[in-house]
Amino acid sequence: MLLSVIIPTYNPNPERLSRVLEALRDQSLGPQHWQLVIVDNNSSNGVLGHMDLSWHPNHQIVAEKKQGLTFGRIAGFRRALGDVLVLVDDDNVLARDYLSLVTTYFSRDPALGSAGGRITASFDGYQPQEWTRPFWNMLAIRDPGNRDLAASSLSGGYPAFAPVGAGMAVRKALVDGYIREVSDAPGAITDRTGNSLASGGDNEINIWVLKQGYKTAYFPKLSIRHIIPASRLEKGYLARLNYESTRSWAELLRRYDLCPWDTVPGWSVGLRKIKSWFVFAAWRSPSGYVKWRGACGLYEGLIKKPD
Known part of the structure; x- marks a missing residue:
């Protein structure tokens, strides 16, 4: 072979x-x-x-x-x-x-x-x-x-x-x-x-x-x-990675009808991000901030598209 x-x-x-x-x-x-x-x-x-x-x-x-x-x-x-x-x-x-x-x-x-x-x-x-x-x-x-x-x-x-x-x-x-x-x-x-x-x-x-x-x-x-490399373990890189990879992951699962999460209306995404900021205490630690960015990416990946 x-x-x-x-x-x-x-x-x-x-x-x-x-x-x-x-x-x-x-x-x-x-x-x-x-x-x-x-x-x-x-x-x-x-x-x-x-x-x-x-x-x-x-x-x-x-x-x-x-x-x-x-x-x-x-x-x-x-x-x-x-x-x-x-x-x-x-x-x-x-x-x-x-x-x-x-x-x-x-x-x-x-x-x-x-x-x-x-x-x-x-x-x-x-x-x-x-x-x-x-x-x-x-x-x-x-x-x-x-x-x-x-x-x-x-x-x-x-x-x-x-x-x-x-x-x-x-x-x-x-x-x-x-x-x-x-x-x-x-x-x-x-x-x-x-x-x-x-x-x-x-x-x-x-x-x-x-x-x-x-x-x-x-x-x-x-x-x-x-x-x-050390640069990939910095707060900014991990936050951007979590945001972009989570958003694209949700979009991919939706394309193939494998998504375990419900879609969300676009108008609600801003409010969800604000709530998650406090849920993950994003201001308190690098870990909390990275998790919050992942949640933001998820919400954007789940926005319900117009019929």
């Missing part, structure tokens, strides 16, 4: 990207067995022009001018030759056996559509403040436990353990239909776009997988270290 590793990137940090590529170079599955596709999503810092990829016999850098992580992923999907595609962010350091394990899981289960694993944080050179811990999941730091988990439908809602974009593996045969789905949909989820912190593109892939009758799964043996 041939894999394709897809790395969409926008103005990557050279040190972090080098670590990502070093981990790929060190994979137990030799580079002759997988394809490397790096998608330059309209970068302007010139970092990709200085990356040494001579170690990989089947690599390419693809330019995608249309801004947005979803568009970057789709550009990579279209160039991919593998039966299974592995999404890697430009700050994801894969464990040495990651690609070989992905090959094993997808080879032995034809019904497996998407999969991911355990993601731990790499806080290099600093110690994060304790108040930030409840928000680490927003930074794609996740540990659903030590057991394999799988879901084959959306009957119980969106599976909490479903893979996120960091390290997600997905069957290529399913991606072709997903591309048509999001390309034709008005107001498609674009995910990260420039400085926007909206999200949901990876969740939409899982929803598509499940709607096609395939399984999505979590395998704890799949391991990634996610490099988290």
